[in-house]
Amino acid sequence: MKRFYQIIMFVLTIVLLTGCLYPEEQLEKNQVPNDVQLETVQLAIDQYREANNGTLPIKNRDSDTPIFQKYPIDFKILKQYGHISSTPGNAFEEGGYYQYVLIDPETSPTVKVLDLRTIDKMREVYMDLELFRTEHIYPPFGQDIAPGIYELDYEKLGYDEPLYVDSPYSTHQLPIIMDSNGVLFVDYRKDVYDILRKEDHNYKDGDDIRYLLTDFYPIAPAYAYPLTIENGEPVFLNDTKKEK
Numbered sequence: 001m002k003r004f005y006q007i008i009m010f011v012l013t014i015v016l017l018t019g020c021l022y023p024e025e026q027l028e029k030n031q032v033p034n035d036v037q038l039e040t041v042q043l044a045i046d047q048y049r050e051a052n053n054g055t056l057p058i059k060n061r062d063s064d065t066p067i068f069q070k071y072p073i074d075f076k077i078l079k080q081y082g083h084i085s086s087t088p089g090n091a092f093e094e095g096g097y098y099q100y101v102l103i104d105p106e107t108s109p110t111v112k113v114l115d116l117r118t119i120d121k122m123r124e125v126y127m128d129l130e131l132f133r134t135e136h137i138y139p140p141f142g143q144d145i146a147p148g149i150y151e152l153d154y155e156k157l158g159y160d161e162p163l164y165v166d167s168p169y170s171t172h173q174l175p176i177i178m179d180s181n182g183v184l185f186v187d188y189r190k191d192v193y194d195i196l197r198k199e200d201h202n203y204k205d206g207d208d209i210r211y212l213l214t215d216f217y218p219i220a221p222a223y224a225y226p227l228t229i230e231n232g233e234p235v236f237l238n239d240t241k242k243e244k
Contacts, residue, residue, distance in 0.1 A: 031090050032098070032219070042111045056109055057078050069119070069220075071103070072099055072101050075091065112218055114220055115168035117165075125163055125184060129184065132156065132157055145177065174191070186224055188225075188227065189227065191213060191221075192234040205229055208226055208228065209227050210224045
């Protein structure tokens with residue numbers, strides 16, 4: 001009997017050590033959603049929409065919420081009505097790094113995800129920006145990079161180096177930028193340029209080419225400043241009618 005308990009304790013120790021030593025990036029909560037997960041959630045969305053006269057199972061957000069963050073999926077509703085059995089393990093609701101959202105909700109609701117590490121970084125910088133603005137009249141504008149678009153003066157915000165977010169699409173570091181109203185955005189031009197260079201597409205001058213990222217990746221670009229194409233290059237879409 002003693003030998004039996006020794007074997008049990010040995011097995012439990014191995015299991016615990018395996019869990020502790022398992023690479024963080026390989027844990028389910030950290031994995032980028034795969035095709036099966038996306039298709040399962042998409043099917044649940046389509047079924048719910050058909051059964052409820054086009055209504056979508058989404059959480060309410062303010063009207064000025066950035067477009068790619070505006071329609072988070074409500075898994076509680078989907079489970080309540082039996083359209084899905086469980087929430088994906090990499091979803092925010094399960095402690096994961098991704099929030100499942102819908103894009104193009106009015107014509108073709110499509111499931112994508114947001115990388116919450118990008119959102120967390122932006123919220124951190126927003127907090128510092130708000131503190132700065134309680135003491136100063138103007139936001140910490142840096143060098144202008146396009147009409148109405150500026151770098152951040154990171155030193156005024158108390159940082160030692162320029163502010164970036166890690167791209168969820170590549171190894172690029174993407175600059176955090178600001179418009180003339182002091183609203184923060186992420187500059188995704190590097191990632192969009194990579195797609196323009198490598199992939200076939202039907203976008204033309206004046207189109208919102210942020211959707212290139214969702215055409216080729218499961219991840220939606222959080223806080224993305226509107227972009228268009230000009231002479232084959234991604235440029236900021238400085239149009240008063242642009243949708244942020």
